[in-house]
Amino acid sequence: MNDEMTVLLVEDDPDMQLACRQALSLAGIRSRALDAAEPALPIITPGYRGVVVTDMRLPQGDGLSLVKYARSVDPELPCIMITGHGDINLAVDAMREGAYDFITKPFSPEKLVDSVRRALDKRRLALQAGQARSAPAPAAGKGSDGLGRLVGSSAGMQAVRRLIAEIAASPVDVLVHGETGTGKELVAQSLHELSGRSSGPFVALNCGGMPDNLLDSELFGHEAGAFTGAQKRRIGKIEHASGGTLFLDELESMPMGMQVKLLRVLQERKLERLGSNTSVAVDVRVVAATKENLVEKARSGQFRLDLYYRLNVVTVDLPPLRRRTDDIAELLAHFFVLAASRFGRPVPPVNADLLERLAGYAWPGNVRELRNLADCIALGVSTPLLGATLQYASSELASPRSLAESVEEYERKLILEELQRNDGSLARSARALRVAKTTLNDKIRRYGISVAPAEPREG
Ligand SMILES: Nc1ncnc2c1ncn2[C@@H]1O[C@H](COP(=O)(O)OP(=O)(O)OP(=O)(O)O)[C@@H](O)[C@H]1O
Ligand SMILES: [Mg+2]
Known part of the structure; x- marks a missing residue:
């Protein structure tokens, strides 16, 4: 082996x-x-x-x-x-x-x-x-389907697209901010494609979940013998991205020590590999993504304010999906087409009833969650992701329901609506439906209804 x-x-x-x-x-x-x-x-x-x-x-x-x-x-x-x-x-x-x-x-x-x-x-x-x-591999891309294709005509997405078009060709570094699944990486790819650097590499690096020393050598590279185990010289991601775009994902997780070094690279446009005294000039555009409010993090001492200001020259703020529910229909249609061609299935219809249900959902996983849902509907697969909503949607595509199934479906729908009306409160929903809390809880579990978290307040 x-x-x-x-x-x-x-x-x-x-x-x-x-x-x-x-x-x-x-x-x-x-x-x-x-x-x-x-x-x-x-x-x-x-x-x-x-x-x-x-x-x-x-x-x-x-x-x-x-x-x-x-x-x-x-x-x-x-x-x-x-x-x-x-x-x-x-x-x-x-x-x-x-x-x-x-x-x-x-x-x-x-x-x-x-x-x-x-x-x-x-x-x-x-x-x-x-x-x-x-050789070398072009980018850490995730397939070509969504490349540069930012779908959505809500006011929020139009503003995002305008901003991208405005700044793509200029040499500024960019910070992309948004909750999980809002399309930060897609924005980074669009910036790359629309810049003069599109023939250069798009190199992605996740700053989270990596021990400090490994991230250090991933970013900056090292000379042979720089540390035990460093047998050969290694070129870091920053150098690899030369002529192209360096996408730093989960910037909020970057260790403080690394932040200082990154700031220097951004200011001086050169770096030293670990174990070397000579500096190498680098020509990269940095696009960094974060889910968190970096000013808050800086206030609590977990992020360097100077790095934040250096990157904050231009920030693309991606609104969460629940604030641009206008986009859901368009996104769903887009993902249905992708899913259908990927799975060799017919393109499912986007109907008003389905949309109505989806519009009331909080989408904690944002566009990615919608995309996963579209995949499941196209495949006719049920998932606890959206509980009643999805089962309803997929059973629509399948065979007609029995009476018992229809009754359950209706019950499920009532419970879901009541929960949404009451911001997920079990006690209030039980009172409104005039059932015991334990009974309601049992049903919620049986129907695989996931109670959407209340909308978080802005920091
Ligand atoms: N506006 C959009 N139009 C089309 N597809 C989108 C859009 N936004 C996001 N997507 C798709 O949703 C999925 C998630 O997007 P992406 O990976 O860019 O999110 P992210 O913000 O980087 O998420 P995370 O913070 O979890 O890494 C991808 O499959 C992407 O292609
Ligand atoms: Mg991402």
Whole structure:
């Protein structure tokens, strides 16, 4: 197991899953097992170091859609289908969709290992060829779909777009502020694309969740022998971004010591690698993103005010989705189209009833949450994310409901509305609905209703 290639195994039958994992492990092949298609989606990225093995029949979604999705993300990613013996037509469809191979149940461990080995060999070659073609990797982008495409015609988004267009070409560094999922990274990418630097790299670095010394060498690079373990010289992200844009995500998490060093780079446009005395000139534009109020953080001594002022020359403030509910319809339509093409499904309709329900929701996860919801609706998958709302929406796409289901649906809807009316207060909602608090609580749990948090006050 020397090359870190992984088999992503999607199989809902626990016995079958275990048997496959054991067979692969005995052959020295690493695997990662999931029992549904949905959690596999975020794992499958362009250049995924491995292959996919999926059962044809899965409880939510199906193997064929997963293959289509994988092929749309990376056309060279080999996918192997496991099919039941009656599924030969489906298997043929899968091969037509570009599946690499299919194995019919029941099969021997050797059969699986043999097919996987060949697929891994093919993958290894494709990845090597890809590296040769495109070294160094262009950016830490997340796929091309939303690139530079900021959807939304609310007054808030129009102002954001105007500001971006105004400042993109000028050499100023930019701070992007907004709650989680409001599109900070998308704004950074748009700034990059519209700047004169779009042929240069877009390099993203998350300042959070990394030990200080690692972040230090990630940002500034090091010379060979700078510290134990530093065998070779390493170029840091700042230098890598030369000629392009450096996107510093979660700036609020940057350790104070690093903030001083970053400030110097911003002022002097040069840096020293760890373990070196010579400075290197760098030509980067920095776009930094934060979820927090940096002035507040500075007041409590957790952020350097001078760095804040240096970056604050231009701030793009992204309003949370609950303040631009006008955008929901447009965003939903946009995400439905993306989801439908990704999953090979029909584009779900955006209807007034669905929109009405969504408009009352607080969207703590903002646009990302809406995007996830659109994916689920397109796939017809239910999720506790929006409780009643989503189940209602997806059941609309599915078969007609029984009487009992309709009654439950109605009850669910009443509870959700009452909770929204009462800012999520259980006691007040129970009183209004004239049921015991414990009964209401049971129902909330049974229906998977998530009580939206009250809108936070501005700092
Ligand atoms: N205005 C928009 N139009 C289209 N897609 C959007 C828009 N805003 C956000 N998105 C999409 O929503 C998702 C979240 O956006 P993004 O990653 O830019 O958010 P973020 O503010 O960086 O979130 P976090 O703070 O959690 O990192 C992405 O898939 C992005 O493409
Ligand atoms: Mg982000």
